[in-house]
Amino acid sequence: MLQCPRCGRQFPDDVHVCPDDLTPLRADETIADAPVDPLIGRVFDGKYRLDKRLGGGGMGTVYRATHLLIERAVAVKVLSQRFVGDETAQQRFRREARASGRMQHPNAVMVNDFGATEDGWLYIVMELLEGQTLRDLLAREAPLDPARAVSFMLQACAAVGAAHDAGLIHRDLKPANIFIEQRPNLAAVVKVLDFGVAKFAVEEHDDDYQTLTQVGAIIGTPRYMSPEQCSGAAPLTPASDVYSLGIILYEMLTGAVPFSADTPLAVAFKQVSEPPRPPRAIVAATPVELERVVLHALAKNPAERPADANEFRRELHAIAADLGLELFDGTLAPSMTDLRNAGTESPSGRLVIDLATLRQVQAASMSDNLPAGLLKEQTEETVTAGSPRRPEFARMNVALEKESAPRGWKRLGLAVAAMIVLIAVFGAGLLTFRWWRGEASANASHSANANAVSSASPSPEVSPSPSPSPSPSPSLSPTPIKKPEPKKQEKPSRIKSIVNKVKGIFH
Numbered sequence: 001m002l003q004c005p006r007c008g009r010q011f012p013d014d015v016h017v018c019p020d021d022l023t024p025l026r027a028d029e030t031i032a033d034a035p036v037d038p039l040i041g042r043v044f045d046g047k048y049r050l051d052k053r054l055g056g057g058g059m060g061t062v063y064r065a066t067h068l069l070i071e072r073a074v075a076v077k078v079l080s081q082r083f084v085g086d087e088t089a090q091q092r093f094r095r096e097a098r099a100s101g102r103m104q105h106p107n108a109v110m111v112n113d114f115g116a117t118e119d120g121w122l123y124i125v126m127e128l129l130e131g132q133t134l135r136d137l138l139a140r141e142a143p144l145d146p147a148r149a150v151s152f153m154l155q156a157c158a159a160v161g162a163a164h165d166a167g168l169i170h171r172d173l174k175p176a177n178i179f180i181e182q183r184p185n186l187a188a189v190v191k192v193l194d195f196g197v198a199k200f201a202v203e204e205h206d207d208d209y210q211t212l213t214q215v216g217a218i219i220g221t222p223r224y225m226s227p228e229q230c231s232g233a234a235p236l237t238p239a240s241d242v243y244s245l246g247i248i249l250y251e252m253l254t255g256a257v258p259f260s261a262d263t264p265l266a267v268a269f270k271q272v273s274e275p276p277r278p279p280r281a282i283v284a285a286t287p288v289e290l291e292r293v294v295l296h297a298l299a300k301n302p303a304e305r306p307a308d309a310n311e312f313r314r315e316l317h318a319i320a321a322d323l324g325l326e327l328f329d330g331t332l333a334p335s336m337t338d339l340r341n342a343g344t345e346s347p348s349g350r351l352v353i354d355l356a357t358l359r360q361v362q363a364a365s366m367s368d369n370l371p372a373g374l375l376k377e378q379t380e381e382t383v384t385a386g387s388p389r390r391p392e393f394a395r396m397n398v399a400l401e402k403e404s405a406p407r408g409w410k411r412l413g414l415a416v417a418a419m420i421v422l423i424a425v426f427g428a429g430l431l432t433f434r435w436w437r438g439e440a441s442a443n444a445s446h447s448a449n450a451n452a453v454s455s456a457s458p459s460p461e462v463s464p465s466p467s468p469s470p471s472p473s474p475s476l477s478p479t480p481i482k483k484p485e486p487k488k489q490e491k492p493s494r495i496k497s498i499v500n501k502v503k504g505i506f507h
Contacts, residue, residue, distance in 0.1 A: 008055055076125055076126075097124050110127040134176075142255035151325075152252065171236065
């Protein structure tokens with residue numbers, strides 16, 4: 001393993017130059033002989049114990065530390081020892097600590113404390129992040145999916161835009177200074193790091209600016225520096241950070257930076273003089289609209305780029321919404337101008353805001369902030385270099401009212417209905433006739449049965465008494481035999497008669 005003596009990161013044996021700062025790497029023997037960091041285990045101001053070195057750069061070193069009073073893990077950034085006796089560097093460090101402390105944003109690392117030890121060590125206490133840098137992520141997974149790359153960039157732009165609003169210019173934006181914080185069951189959150197020493201937006205007439213430039217406090221990485229930052233021909237503006245963000249987005253989409261060379265000077269010369277290679281020439285699947293946004297941020301002239309990170313973010317967000325990319329970004333934070341335009345001031349001095357009006361104002365401001373050429377190209381139906389931006393569907397006519405049927409079908413329907421009615425009437429008449437005939441036959445049979453019963457009953461007759469005749473022995477007179485009377489036919493019940501009638505109908 002080889003290690004960079006400047007940032008402390010380790011690399012395989014086949015890598016000889018640090019990709020972040022282009023410093024030659026050292027072999028393992030040199031690392032083995034290196035002295036142990038004297039600050040490990042030291043307690044600053046009785047509160048912060050430095051436990052482990054996490055990394056460092058030309059201006060300072062970051063340690064994992066423990067807040068002894070509340071037993072919480074924090075990150076402590078300590079000013080490099082070579083600036084401990086430099087009053088100008090210490091003044092810049094204090095100014096940066098105050099500026100970072102004032103900037104509260106969920107996508108920027110939070111600064112909790114600032115202090116100086118009795119022996120002159122200056123330090124900044126920050127939140128401790130768990131995850132990986134964008135540099136480590138790109139080393140394993142580049143190029144990234146467009147939706148993922150845009151999501152990371154939108155969050156980074158939000159933090160840098162907040163810094164621009166606070167008067168800060170980062171000046172050293174690169175993948176190593178963008179941290180991907182990953183928490184369980186939550187989406188990845190981007191944190192922009194190292195709004196570090198001497199990156200406050202000072203004016204040209206400020207004495208601090210000239211002095212700190214001479215001692216090398218303003219540091220940038222040539223592969224991510226803007227042309228004006230490489231040449232020093234013009235004062236830096238927030239558009240310089242937009243250029244760096246454009247290079248980072250370029251690298252996430254393609255897996256490579258637009259300009260690379262063997263020496264930092266050669267890289268800086270290419271930044272100033274050569275146009276970047278289009279991302280689609282490297283990864284053909286890159287959306288055309290996204291390529292256009294990247295090249296807009298990489299314009300050589302600062303006036304031709306988005307003015308600051310907020311404008312770049314709005315432009316990128318509009319393209320992402322147009323492409324239908326799923327983003328973990330939420331809605332755009334409204335600016336103070338949008339809030340004033342959408343709100344009404346109450347007599348007490350409070351600003352009352354209507355959400356519907358605010359959305360309309362934000363949509364209008366988003367359209368106004370897009371470049372005229374970009375806005376015109378977005379309104380085109382097709383893209384000359386590829387397929388249509390959105391799938392087109394054939395127009396479909398849906399009738400809201402039922403169409404009237406043809407006249408012939410109406411007549412046929414009426415005829416069928418009339419036939420059904422006639423059949424129903426005929427069937428009802430037939431059933432009625434059969435029921436009537438069955439009831440008449442039942443009555444006739446009932447009358448016949450009654451007559452038969454009356455004729456079968458015997459009428460009483462007087463038989464002549466026998467004349468006496470002489471007989472040897474007396475005998476009794478014969479007893480007349482009674483004939484059995486016929487049983488009366490029971491009248492059927494009402495239920496049985498109804499059942500009989502129904503049976504007679506169907507027989």
